[in-house]
Amino acid sequence: xxxxxQIMRRKVAAVCLVVIFLxxxxxxFAPWLAPYSPNEQFKDGLxxxxxxxxxxxxxxxxxxxLGRDLLSRLIYGARTSLVVGILANGVALLLGTxxxxxxxxxxxxxxxxxxxxxxxxxxxxxxxxxxxxxxxFSPSLLIVALVIAMVNWVxxxxxxYTQTIAISEREFVEASRSIGASNRRILVKHILPHLMxxxxxxxxxxxxxxxxxxxxxxxxxxxxxxxxxxxxNIIFExxxxxxxxxxxxxxxxxxxxxxxxCFNLLGDTLRDELDPTQRGRQ
Amino acid sequence: MLNYVLRRLAQAxxxxxxxxxxxxxxxxxxxxxxxxxxxxxxxxxxxVASIRAQLGLDQPLLAQYWxxxxxxxxxxxxxxxxxxxxxxxxIQSRIGPSLSLMFFAILIELIIGLSAGIYSAMRRGKLSxxxxxxxxFIAISAPQFIISIFVLYIxxxxxxxxxxxxxxxxxxxxxxxxxxxxxxxxxxxxxxxxSMIDVLRQDYIRTARAKGAPISRIIRVHAFxxxxxxxxxxxxxxxxxxxGGIVVVESVFGWPGIxxxxxxxxxxxxxxxxxxVTLVSAIAIVIGNLIADLIAPFVDPRIRxx
Amino acid sequence: MxxxxxxSNVRKxxxxxxxxxxxxxxxxxxxxxxxxxxxxxxxxSGSGKSTLGRLxxxxxxxxxxEIKFDDVNLLSLKNTELRKMRSKMxxxxxxxxxxxxxxxxxxxxxxxxxxxxxxxxxxxQNFAVEEIITKVGLEISALDKYPxxxxxxxxQRISIARAVINNPSLVVADEPVSALDVSxxxxxxxxxxxxRNDLNLxxxxxxxxxxxxxxxxxxxxxxxxxxIVEIAPADQLFQNPQHPYTQALISAIPQVEKEKRxxxxxxxxxxxxxxxxxxxxxxxxxxxxxxxxxxxITPALKITGSDHLTSCHLVNEAVSK
Numbered sequence: 039x040x041x042x043x044q045i046m047r048r049k050v051a052a053v054c055l056v057v058i059f060l061x062x063x064x065x066x067f068a069p070w071l072a073p074y075s076p077n078e079q080f081k082d083g084l085x086x087x088x089x090x091x092x093x094x095x096x097x098x099x100x101x102x103x104l105g106r107d108l109l110s111r112l113i114y115g116a117r118t119s120l121v122v123g124i125l126a127n128g129v130a131l132l133l134g135t136x137x138x139x140x141x142x143x144x145x146x147x148x149x150x151x152x153x154x155x156x157x158x159x160x161x162x163x164x165x166x167x168x169x170x171x172x173x174x175f176s177p178s179l180l181i182v183a184l185v186i187a188m189v190n191w192v193x194x195x196x197x198x199y200t201q202t203i204a205i206s207e208r209e210f211v212e213a214s215r216s217i218g219a220s221n222r223r224i225l226v227k228h229i230l231p232h233l234m235x236x237x238x239x240x241x242x243x244x245x246x247x248x249x250x251x252x253x254x255x256x257x258x259x260x261x262x263x264x265x266x267x268x269x270x271n272i273i274f275e276x277x278x279x280x281x282x283x284x285x286x287x288x289x290x291x292x293x294x295x296x297x298x299x300c301f302n303l304l305g306d307t308l309r310d311e312l313d314p315t316q317r318g319r320q
Numbered sequence: 321m322l323n324y325v326l327r328r329l330a331q332a333x334x335x336x337x338x339x340x341x342x343x344x345x346x347x348x349x350x351x352x353x354x355x356x357x358x359x360x361x362x363x364x365x366x367x368v369a370s371i372r373a374q375l376g377l378d379q380p381l382l383a384q385y386w387x388x389x390x391x392x393x394x395x396x397x398x399x400x401x402x403x404x405x406x407x408x409x410x411i412q413s414r415i416g417p418s419l420s421l422m423f424f425a426i427l428i429e430l431i432i433g434l435s436a437g438i439y440s441a442m443r444r445g446k447l448s449x450x451x452x453x454x455x456x457f458i459a460i461s462a463p464q465f466i467i468s469i470f471v472l473y474i475x476x477x478x479x480x481x482x483x484x485x486x487x488x489x490x491x492x493x494x495x496x497x498x499x500x501x502x503x504x505x506x507x508x509x510x511x512x513x514x515s516m517i518d519v520l521r522q523d524y525i526r527t528a529r530a531k532g533a534p535i536s537r538i539i540r541v542h543a544f545x546x547x548x549x550x551x552x553x554x555x556x557x558x559x560x561x562x563x564g565g566i567v568v569v570e571s572v573f574g575w576p577g578i579x580x581x582x583x584x585x586x587x588x589x590x591x592x593x594x595x596x597v598t599l600v601s602a603i604a605i606v607i608g609n610l611i612a613d614l615i616a617p618f619v620d621p622r623i624r625x626x
Numbered sequence: 627m628x629x630x631x632x633x634s635n636v637r638k639x640x641x642x643x644x645x646x647x648x649x650x651x652x653x654x655x656x657x658x659x660x661x662x663x664x665x666x667x668x669x670x671s672g673s674g675k676s677t678l679g680r681l682x683x684x685x686x687x688x689x690x691x692e693i694k695f696d697d698v699n700l701l702s703l704k705n706t707e708l709r710k711m712r713s714k715m716x717x718x719x720x721x722x723x724x725x726x727x728x729x730x731x732x733x734x735x736x737x738x739x740x741x742x743x744x745x746x747x748x749x750x751q752n753f754a755v756e757e758i759i760t761k762v763g764l765e766i767s768a769l770d771k772y773p774x775x776x777x778x779x780x781x782q783r784i785s786i787a788r789a790v791i792n793n794p795s796l797v798v799a800d801e802p803v804s805a806l807d808v809s810x811x812x813x814x815x816x817x818x819x820x821x822r823n824d825l826n827l828x829x830x831x832x833x834x835x836x837x838x839x840x841x842x843x844x845x846x847x848x849x850x851x852x853x854i855v856e857i858a859p860a861d862q863l864f865q866n867p868q869h870p871y872t873q874a875l876i877s878a879i880p881q882v883e884k885e886k887r888x889x890x891x892x893x894x895x896x897x898x899x900x901x902x903x904x905x906x907x908x909x910x911x912x913x914x915x916x917x918x919x920x921x922x923i924t925p926a927l928k929i930t931g932s933d934h935l936t937s938c939h940l941v942n943e944a945v946s947k
Contacts, residue, residue: 158338161609163601165564166582167343170594173586209724216685217739217788218712231729250463254568257465258583273469280469281477288473291466302461 051307054300061297065116072110073098077265079105090276090283100285103276111267112290118268119297122183122261123249129187130248131241134194135233141195142202143225153199159192168251173260182261186251194240198233205232235312243305246298253294269294328613332606339602340392340595344385347591375401388595397599398592400585407596410581415600417487418570418577421500422562424493426555428501429508434551436505437512438539444517452509459506464499464565468572471499485574496573504558508551515547522546552612559608563601628697630796630828631659631682636691638677642901649900651677653852654691661795664822664829666843666860668836668875672897673849675832676720679800682830683715684708696795713743716789720801722781726773732759732784733769739792754791762787762817779810783817790821797822798830803838815842837879840864845933848872851900851908854927858934868936870913907939915940 064071074080083105085091093100099108141152168185175181205211206229214224255261256270264271269290276286355372363371372378376387391398397407433456440452475495476484482495519525520543528538566579574580578597585593634656639648651674659665669675680686684693684700693700695715703711719725726735736755740746746754756766762783773781782802789797799818803811819842822829833839839846840860847857848871856869867873874891893912898904904911910920919939930936930945 158335158342161335161560161602161605162339162342163560163563163598163605166567166598166601167346169567169583170586170598171346209719209721210727212685213717213719213725213785213788214727214738216683216712216717218709218742219738220709220742223742228727246461253463254465258568258571260586273466280473284473287469291469294466295462298463299458299461302457306457 047307047310051304054303057296057300058304061116062120064113065120068113068117072107072113074107074110076106076111076114076267078107080107081105083107090279090286092283093285099289100283102272102286103279108272108286108289111272112269112293115267115269115272115290116293118179118262118266119249119252119270119294122179122186122252122268123245125180125183126186126190126248126252127241127244129184130190130244131194131237133187134191134240135198135237137191138195138198139202139225139229139233142199143206143221143229145203145206149199153196156192156195156199160196165189165251165254169255169258169260172255177260177263179262179266182252182255183248186248186255189251190244190247194244197236197240201233201236202229205229235308239305239309239312242301242308246301246305249301250294250298325614328610332610335606336599336602340389340599341385343595343598344388345381347594348381348384392599397596400593401590402588403590403593407592410593411578411596411600414576414578414581416577417575418566418579421493421496421569421575421577422559422566424497425500425504425562426558428497429504429558430551430555431505432502433505433508434512434548436509438516438544440509440513441516441520442535449513453513456506456509459503460510462503464503465568465572467503468496468499468569471495472572487574487576496569496575500562500569507554507558511550511554512547515550516543519543519547552615554612556605556608556610556612560605563604566601628661629658629694630661630696631657631830632692632694633657633682634692634694636678636681636693637689638674638681638686639689647901650852650903651900652681652688655852655854656691657847657854657857659796659828659830661828662826663844664831664842666839666846667830667832667849668834668839668846669849670834670897672851672900674852674900675834675849676800678849679717679798679830679832682796682798683712683717685717710743713739713792714794715796716792716794716798718782718785718789718797718799718802721805722778722785723773725785726781728773730772731769732771732773735773735784736769736788736791739788743792758787758791759784761821763813777810778806779814782806782814786814786817786821790825790827793825794827796828796830798832800832801834802831804833804835811838818842836875848875851897851903853908853937854935855909855938856934856936857927858931862931862934866931866934868930868934868941869938870915871909907937 080097080101083091083097083101090103090105091097091101093108097107097109099112102108102111137152137156141149143149168189171188172182172185175185211224211228214228219228252261252268253270253273256268257274259271259274262268262271264275272290273287276283280287355368355375355377359368359371369378376384379387388398395408397411399405400407400410403410436452436456440449443449472484472495476482483492486492525538525542528542529535566577567583568579569575570577570579571583578600581593582597584590585597636652636655637650638652639650641648653674655678657665667675667678677686681688681693688701695711698711700708700711730738733755736758737751740751740754755769759766759769764780764783764787768776768780768784773784776784782805786802802818803814806814815838818829818831821827829842831839831842843860845857846860846863847854848863848869849855850871856863856867856872858866863872864876867876870891871893874893877891891914893914895912898908898911904921906922907913907916907920907925910916913920917940923939925937925939925942927935927937928942928945930941936942
């Protein structure tokens, strides 16, 4: 039975999907879509005093502190943010799922040990550590993505762990064992398919988190380093012009908010659709 | 019951130990060499070497860790590499602002979140319920630091109602605590709502209603006590989340707390400070979770029997 | 005739954190099953019969004792060897909905034993699957459907198909009809008996329902709280039950014909918590004929007739006179 609320949610989720799709397209087709090169500093991109220029007909979103076109940087920035976000989330999902699956299926000492370790990691002020690591290691997209993944895999692992335990207790798993199925077969053919909805939901919600984390790290100056544009580091670079050229902060900020909101909404709707027993917290 | 408390305390201790070791080990393998930083660019290799020896940086990992732990037991967090002060002094001066901000932020989160949750639960399915829930959702999804920047711009810069940064008078608290409070309330309102709905469905509530008790009394006396249980656990988690984001928050608002301290230390690879802030955050998180676990049996007698 | 299954002094204990003593689910049970015969195991819930069924196939590990399947010591087998052995000994579970993976099609479910143990070509596999599905009374079109599209009885047929497709020697059925409507029960029972005869299966039939077991078993063992209290050929057990528990169970079977009705023996109390088993004879608190000895000394299974064993002090003493 579909309530009005459910139908609205679906429509909203559809809108989010469209928005995400648009952003993806912009990211993929950046070289063709961006009016200028993101790194080119234009002489007429700055005022006589060397300040950024407000949006005008030539530079649709204005320029940044070095006279670069904001729109182009924004489009290329989408690429960076998405690449890092998806990569980080992918690693986190892979790691979290594997560990949660193994711990949940094997249980016993190994399982408890693994879960104690995740308890430990959850007590960690992980972001603090991520910041430390990101600040100190040589800055590359890969490192940033890995650091973010390190922070995120724990939540996935816990959820997968609990679910794996629940699924392993179900009788069809015992039935498979009685047929003579190997552990590997049971994990891959029986348990994993039941985890797919969860993995899908976390895959979506996770991207929201990783994109935000990348933006946060870049905003602090320790994520993706300039001149490679990322929505976070655009804000970082242009902080000093915050008061005089607020669009340089607001526009990438809005972009980040939009992406985060869309992924969150999509993931939340997916979760409600696929498993109505899970509610509330992420 | 005592068993339970002791077990949790022991667990907490182990976790802190684990956190300290992992942090220490990770910092140990850093490619950056603090001795070089301290010695300065024009130092000779001998000077650098002697500084390393002074700081004990040439010793193996476990030996260094052991030294660190034994000092820690005496309350000595070491000395900052670069600031020529005891780290414990630095922490002491900085922790006040951080803790007070956290306190007020969580307070506001709770006030807004719980009332919104109860309001929503009672008007379940109606438009007001949907509005509240959508707002909560947006509050959760919106990136904290960006909203903070926006808020700062609109209210401090453009409107000039509040100071842009700084600390000292109550007015400095308003923007950061309100922003964090409103954004964080989203979690609480959602959980409170579903928790309240579950409780209101129970038979004992129906009984109270049938007896003619007014709804406000029902909520106060019966429902709230039971619905609030998951919230308590969340507060513990919330402390953890706050600690995690503390660097960014204090950066944006220019707040002189341990987050800002950590940020400076990270940029200068001032390891003792980094270690100390990490440990202090971990302690706060562990205490938060511990309190949540320890209060739970009192709010819900069913847990007590375990 | 050799034995397909031999259990010697098998015992299973469960340790829980809440009780100090372990729960003894199966207490020192020995039995034999001849090839081609059917053993019925009867008991209330909590008697340990399901645990015993699983122990027979080493689906759970015994705490003590020996389990021999077709003269092979199951406990000495390593994991891979044990798994290979499984194609010859199969289980049918009680709840047909939960024992079938809801995300797999019937074809996938039934083919799984073939995929694991045999390397057949696709056409051969299809043939085998189609053959077995018709044998259990379903249409071939059922193969492409999913478990939720079927009724309880049909799902049980699917479970049975999966269990027998690899031509096992032994099938252990754990309450296979208890979850089904009474009208369907006899259909499934008939199916089981037909298959048993066609495939020459040795069968263990576990149930709480004596009247069901009566028709299908050659020999019946009655369990109470982890022990076998009486074991005898089926007709002997029903005509001449010796243990008071068995007598009570039989007296409770509703009879339509007035002549066959026996006055009901009503037992005092409920089956005790296995974690807190009574001393001596497990049954003594509820037993109508218990004497002092019963509360302190545990009786053993002794021969009380031809192929008839009972575990009761009074019965044993009466027989030895």
